[in-house]
Amino acid sequence: MRLRRAVKQQARRELKGRLWQGVLVFFLWGLAWGMVSFLDRAAFHLARSALERFGQGVLWVTIATMGLRTLLLAPLEAGVTTWFAALVQGWTRPLTTVFWAYGNRVWLRSLGVRLHAGLVSWGTALIPLAGEGFSLWLLREKLARLPPRELMLALGLAGGAALAWLLFAWTYSQRFAMAVFLLGPDYGCSAADAIALSVEYTRGHRWELVRMSLSFLPWLLACPLVLPALYLLPYYTASRVGYFTRLARRACPAGSGEMERPLRPLRADY
Numbered sequence: 001m002r003l004r005r006a007v008k009q010q011a012r013r014e015l016k017g018r019l020w021q022g023v024l025v026f027f028l029w030g031l032a033w034g035m036v037s038f039l040d041r042a043a044f045h046l047a048r049s050a051l052e053r054f055g056q057g058v059l060w061v062t063i064a065t066m067g068l069r070t071l072l073l074a075p076l077e078a079g080v081t082t083w084f085a086a087l088v089q090g091w092t093r094p095l096t097t098v099f100w101a102y103g104n105r106v107w108l109r110s111l112g113v114r115l116h117a118g119l120v121s122w123g124t125a126l127i128p129l130a131g132e133g134f135s136l137w138l139l140r141e142k143l144a145r146l147p148p149r150e151l152m153l154a155l156g157l158a159g160g161a162a163l164a165w166l167l168f169a170w171t172y173s174q175r176f177a178m179a180v181f182l183l184g185p186d187y188g189c190s191a192a193d194a195i196a197l198s199v200e201y202t203r204g205h206r207w208e209l210v211r212m213s214l215s216f217l218p219w220l221l222a223c224p225l226v227l228p229a230l231y232l233l234p235y236y237t238a239s240r241v242g243y244f245t246r247l248a249r250r251a252c253p254a255g256s257g258e259m260e261r262p263l264r265p266l267r268a269d270y
Helices: 002-015 019-051 057-088 095-103 106-138 140-144 148-176 191-201 206-214 217-221 227-251
Strands: none
Touching: 002 057, 002 206, 002 227, 019 057, 019 095, 019 227, 057 095, 057 106, 057 227, 095 106, 106 140, 106 148, 106 191, 140 148, 148 191, 148 206, 191 227, 206 227, 217 227
């Protein structure tokens, strides 16, 4: 609780006078995302028109374009996280840091982290839900014969169990939350090391990370008004990255010699 409040207060303090920079960082992120989405759609339609006469051609084109989209967008998260890592420590990095990971090995490392975390997290969340859905489908005839009140109760219990499992899966996925952060130039971890250290550093803090995300729900509900969204995105990201920074410092206190790296200029040689 205290740590959550402390990192949110620090995020608000560091954003004073630099909020516009945080907004521009997300503008650049959105611009890159939009360009990749446009190219993805164009490539898909061109390839589909050329291969539509083949039975499975469209399927493979879809898979290929989705893979290309993931390859091109994965480094953006590393760049944004690196910029905010400097912000919460009172430093300033150029706005072009958003594209920093495209010029070095972090491109492939961020892709590896994203694929690993995505497969494990989504698999944990969806496989049990698919099993529950399949069970309900097998029992559909028995459920149809239930009285309306008992049917509503059964469906309500199934829905409640699904929501509870999704909350557990969300909490479980926080074990990978720090991985992209640890790829940055302040730590320079490999993909495997970043994942392993993220699992270690977030142990005992995963539910707190979920609670911190839920604390931004009122801001999220106000986002259709547009202006709250311009503040929420930098504020939320700075709070998350500030939490990661404190977890890393707690795991490796000053003087321990392990993972003790000062903020460094951006490098392209690792």
